[in-house]
Amino acid sequence: MQPAWPHAWYIACRSSELRSRPHAVSAAGQHWVLFRDEAGAVHALADRCAHRGAPLSAGRLCGGQLRCPYHGWLYDGSGRVTEVPALPAGMRPPQAARVPAYTAREQQGYVWVWSGEEAPEHEPHRFANFDAPGWTHFRMRTRFEASVEACLENFLDCPHASFVHKGWFRAPAARTVKVVVRRSSDGAQAEYFDEPRSGSVVWSLLAPRRSAMRHVDRFIAPNVSQVDYAFANGLHYTITSCCTPVQAHETLVHTVVSFRFGRIGPLVRLVFEPLSRLIIRQDVRMLAAQRVNMTRFGASRFVSTRADLLAPHIAAWNAALREGRDPPAVGDEQHAEIRL
Ligand code: FES
Ligand SMILES: [Fe+2]
Incomplete structure (x- = not known):
């Protein structure tokens, strides 16, 4: 089987x-x-x-x-x-x-x-910036009523944040943002340029107002997501989530949030950790509602647009690995625009 x-x-x-x-x-x-x-x-x-x-x-x-x-x-x-x-x-x-x-x-x-009895093909994922000086980290474990694929798509999807986390993490600014999507040897990544970050609780508390920001979302096949925000002034966040499937529609997600805030990192954590838990609970509720509705309507096909940037890559990798085919090859850059 x-x-x-x-x-x-x-x-x-x-x-x-x-x-x-x-x-x-x-x-x-x-x-x-x-x-x-x-x-x-x-x-x-x-x-x-x-x-x-x-x-x-x-x-x-x-x-x-x-x-x-x-x-x-x-x-x-x-x-x-x-x-x-x-x-x-x-x-x-x-x-x-x-x-x-x-x-x-x-x-x-x-x-x-x-999970196989054969020898592993590589080593487990290492959390970036985990023990580096000046960095602070905390861990979260969250149970989702959703498949691994649904969880990864959610973690690596910007447009949902303007709705599910409206005002908390992202506020709709209706600005067109350039994105470059690349297929890598272990998955795919999307890099966002000049995205808006005004009008949200998280960014007003935890980001410098003027410093330029580099934002890269990475899918690391088959079950890891990494969201990375680096600011020109040295401030840096890396949020990595590792998905462990429990059943077809139940996933245990282990998240490591690492950030470089220097010596006041432990103080910043007092705000950042409860905020992160609040935001992830919003996703838990949304994915549970999606799951219930998929049960009511059956597993029908979804309609995607060019704004669903990493979802096709997640689906392609998982289908290839399940069916024993070669994973998608490293590919050309794809330039896209989305409104955030
Ligand atoms: S030793 Fe008999 S069931 Fe394990
Ligand atoms: Fe979310």
């Missing part, structure tokens, strides 16, 4: 959630049990005991290995059974006694899992 989601790195949990107990995670159509061995390294196995199918996540850790709660089979981080308690001493577990293991990585405070 064709997997519902492409094999990729997905954030399974935060590092802080994985301590001395096994941790169950359902993502990308799979059910994993995550645990740490005695050295603290993370491991991910299928959460189903090879013996009679009990959930390994209901078991416990013994010397850095995972013991099934039903008959006590013991698993190492590679998914191999190292002990069957009911067998007489000296008798080894059968060769077939193992469960699928998935590659796991711990990086920048998250545990990532590669």
Whole structure:
């Protein structure tokens, strides 16, 4: 059967959630049990005991290995059974006694899992500007009743902000803005030139009034979005969202907001973090309403215009990865204009 989601790195949990107990995670159509061995390294196995199918996540850790709660089979981080308690001493577990293991990585405070049993094709996404001096960051975890594709389109779509976040993040200025869209080796990006930023709460609090701004939205296939605002005076924001599909229309989004505000960064965070949560809740409500309506009307085709800049790239990448085709090639620049 064709997997519902492409094999990729997905954030399974935060590092802080994985301590001395096994941790169950359902993502990308799979059910994993995550645990740490005695050295603290993370491991991910299928959460189903090879013996009679009990959930390994209901078991416990013994010397850095995972013991099934039903008959006590013991698993190492590679998914191999190292002990069957009911067998007489000296008798080894059968060769077939193992469960699928998935590659796991711990990086920048998250545990990532590669959703295929094969070796990963690359490393997980690294959050830009995460630990750099002068930068502050905070994390958000948001549950959306929407597909990964719907979430990414929303995060990388400027026109919705004038309506869903009217007055908070963007106010309709009805100015035509130039945009350059480029296909890259790992997705696509849109760069906006001279966009309006007056009349919104966020920009009046968090942006310099006169400094020039560079704004680039990036889709990093198949499940990451990055929004980057850099000002000529050194102020800089990078907002990265990593989507983990839970079910077809349920996505857990881990967002890292990094910004360079120098020493007063922690103070700025006191305003910025609650504002960001307010704005993301507006998207949660909009996407939930969209989802309910799609259920009522059925999955019909959408009508797009040239103002839907990155959505076609997101759709093309995901279709290619799901169907096992080559991803879209690196392409020419496309120049567009949209009104914001
Ligand atoms: S079901 Fe796990 S040991 Fe029997
Ligand atoms: Fe939004």
